[in-house]
Amino acid sequence: MLPITALYAALLLAVFVALSALVGRQRGRANVAILHGDDMDLAVAIRRHGNFVEYVPFALVLMALIEANGGSALFLHVVGILLVACRIAHPFGLQHDKGATPLRAVGAGGTLLLLLALGAMALWQSLTMLASG
Template sequence: MIFPITAIYASILALIGLVLMFQVVLMRGKTGISILHGDNMLLAQAMRRHGNFIEHVPLVLILMGIVEANGGNPTLLHVLGTVLVVARIAQPLGLHHDRMIHPLRAVGTVGTVLPTVVLIGVALWQVVGS
């Protein structure tokens, strides 16, 4: 079975994930810290930006693939995928070690939670409600 819509967003998000990973790698090279963050807050920030991405994106992509496999609405999948991409670009830009509140962090959080919740609901509806 082919999942063309999920493949589009998985590919775009994988590129974002690589950028976040390379930021950690470059920071590790710059600081000489190979394990944890050594109390370097910029390294800790880069690690959390990447970690936050890894903690959330795979679940959403799995749900997207399930919904697509079960005949989910392509327009809805594209809207949710686009929201997730925008959110995952905004989230690291708003995640700073020296300030808790930032508008882009809120955009990233809401834009990640919303597709997750909608996809959970649609996936359950496809199986239980139909």
């Protein structure tokens, strides 16, 4: 069982569903079924959703591996809470008319830092287990 990863997967699923619904709403408003039809609001909604899809699954896989290998519950909860916060912040900061915004930097940069922390922890666990036989 992976209850910690399951908790954050469920919370992140809510963000994913909200971002998906926003893409659908923008598609209906713009009457565009494929790509974005040069509609910038639709393009932004697509990228908000796409960015989530590009990063969150990798984080959840790493969390699951760390949890399955007996990783610290505190570490996983801290990473999980921060990941949810970053993935909520990012879409609010990604806007076509404002360039780089603080929320985008926090969301994107925070996500990358969390992925690095997860990768480092998974690597450390793996090497420790391999070395101990």
